[in-house]
Amino acid sequence: MPVQPPVQPPVQPPVQPPVHLVATGGTIASTGFPGARRASRDGRTLLADAGVTDDVEVTDVETAGSYAMGWDDLRRLHAAVTAALDAGAEGVVVTHGTDTMEESAYGLDLLLEDRRPVVLTGAQRTADEPGADGSANLRAALDVAADPEVRGDGVLLCFDGEVFAARGVTKRHTLAAGAFGGSVVHRVVDGRVRRVSHPVRRPALPLVAADPPRVDVVAAHHGADGALLRAAVGAGARGVVLAALGIGNAAPDVIAAVGEAVADGVTVLLASRVAEGPVSARYATGGAALVEAGAQPVGEMTPWQARMLLGLALAAEPEDPRALLAEHLT
Ligand code: ASP
Numbered sequence: 343m344p345v346q347p348p349v350q351p352p353v354q355p356p357v358q359p360p361v362h363l364v365a366t367g368g369t370i371a372s373t374g375f376p377g378a379r380r381a382s383r384d385g386r387t388l389l390a391d392a393g394v395t396d397d398v399e400v401t402d403v404e405t406a407g408s409y410a411m412g413w414d415d416l417r418r419l420h421a422a423v424t425a426a427l428d429a430g431a432e433g434v435v436v437t438h439g440t441d442t443m444e445e446s447a448y449g450l451d452l453l454l455e456d457r458r459p460v461v462l463t464g465a466q467r468t469a470d471e472p473g474a475d476g477s478a479n480l481r482a483a484l485d486v487a488a489d490p491e492v493r494g495d496g497v498l499l500c501f502d503g504e505v506f507a508a509r510g511v512t513k514r515h516t517l518a519a520g521a522f523g524g525s526v527v528h529r530v531v532d533g534r535v536r537r538v539s540h541p542v543r544r545p546a547l548p549l550v551a552a553d554p555p556r557v558d559v560v561a562a563h564h565g566a567d568g569a570l571l572r573a574a575v576g577a578g579a580r581g582v583v584l585a586a587l588g589i590g591n592a593a594p595d596v597i598a599a600v601g602e603a604v605a606d607g608v609t610v611l612l613a614s615r616v617a618e619g620p621v622s623a624r625y626a627t628g629g630a631a632l633v634e635a636g637a638q639p640v641g642e643m644t645p646w647q648a649r650m651l652l653g654l655a656l657a658a659e660p661e662d663p664r665a666l667l668a669e670h671l672t
Contacts, residue, residue: 361433361487362399362426363389366419367406368439370465370476379468381405381439388437391469392477394484401426408439408446408464413553413653416449420549423450423460433459433487437480440464440521443499444511448647451497451508452654452670455546459492463500466521475502475519482530489535495527496543503530507541512644514617545669547654554653555660557581559645561615562592568599575603580660581652583611584637585645590614590621591628597635604636609663611652611671612637613645638664641672 365371365385372379383391385400401422404415419436426434438446447462454460463483465476483500486492497508502520511524526538558574560582574582582603586592590612592600600610612632614621620642623629633639640648651670655663 359432359488359490360397360399360430361435361484362401362429362431363484364401364403364419364422364426364434364436365405366403366408366411366415366436366438368408368437368441368443368464369468370437370439370463370480371405372468373470375468375471381407383469385437388476388480392480394481396484398484399426399429399431406439408442411439411442411446416446419446420450420453423454427456427458431458432490433461433492435480435483435487436460436462438462438464440466440501440513442646444508444513444522444644445646445650447497447499447508447511449650449654452547452651453549454497457494459487459489459495460497461487461492461500461505462497466517466519473519481533485530485533486528486535491537492528492535494543495541498527499524500530504528505530505535509541509544509647510643512617512646547651547666548658550657552657554657555580557583557649557653557656559583559585559649561585561645562587562596563615566593567595568597568602571596571599571603575606575608579608581609581611581649581656581663583613583640583645583648583652584632585613585615586621586629586632588614588616589619589624589629590632590639591625592632594627594631597631600632600637601635609652609656609667610635610637611648611667612639613643613648615645638667638671643671 367381371383463479505528506524514523556579623633655666
């Protein structure tokens with residue numbers, strides 16, 4: 343009996359809603375291994391490297407290291423993401439350096455109300471380095487951004503197969519491919535996006551044209567006094583985040599400097615230099631005294647994300663950002 347060839351199902355093109363890539367640089371866009379790496383590749387090149395053949399619109403905001411970014415870069419990034427969404431993208435992927443990705447992700451999350459996915463990604467190894475991780479991260483981020491199930495999750499950060507909520511995500515390793523930790527919302531397994539949890543969404547902050555005022559992070563440490571906190575206020579800071587010790591403590595002179603800053607109208611947030619856990623006014627001469635002096639505990643937030651929140655809240659409400667902050671400091 344003649345052998346019948348197996349019936350082949352018709353080839354289906356992948357269902358790919360229009361996703362927009364906003365490129366900003368970082369290691370994912372860098373070459374130069376094994377010497378000094380430099381960001382040099384644009385978004386189109388990143389897509390070609392990753393073998394992405396789907397139609398993806400690209401905006402190159404810049405091709406820079408994220409360690410040099412500031413408010414102006416966040417504003418331009420926000421404008422590019424908003425323009426892509428206004429033009430009808432179903433999702434947006436942002437390629438970004440890992441060093442300040444947690445700040446840009448949270449900043450965008452605070453400013454965007456749109457339910458469509460906005461997903462940041464990057465790389466720990468350059469494209470010309472053995473074990474380069476950029477293309478895999480980019481492909482996973484595109485899968486996440488194209489997935490309708492991801493809508494309403496806010497801004498996300500996709501790295502090494504894990505997808506984190508913007509709030510709370512932090513770079514935890516300088517070298518490893520699994521560079522980030524935080525609250526995992528999805529995992530990308532063999533190109534499939536699998537939900538793990540539902541992030542809590544909070545109200546967006548108003549975007550204002552004015553730059554935020556100066557906001558500094560000052561760290562407490564063994565033997566620290568209040569000199570750096572006073573210097574920050576002297577340099578014009580209208581907001582200071584104290585990266586305090588442990589559950590939110592500091593030495594007496596730091597507490598005195600907090601009191602002086604608050605008396606000058608400076609908003610002081612109380613965060614911890616410890617990687618995980620909340621701050622709490624637990625010790626009479628530590629956290630309780632800091633709160634007494636006017637510092638506002640951030641709950642569970644890194645000093646870097648607290649600074650982002652405080653800057654954007656002060657830009658919107660320079661005189662008294664407390665009402666805006668309250669919705670986020672829990
Ligand atoms: N190490 C960084 C990166 O991953 C450099 C930067 O933040 O741009 O891209």
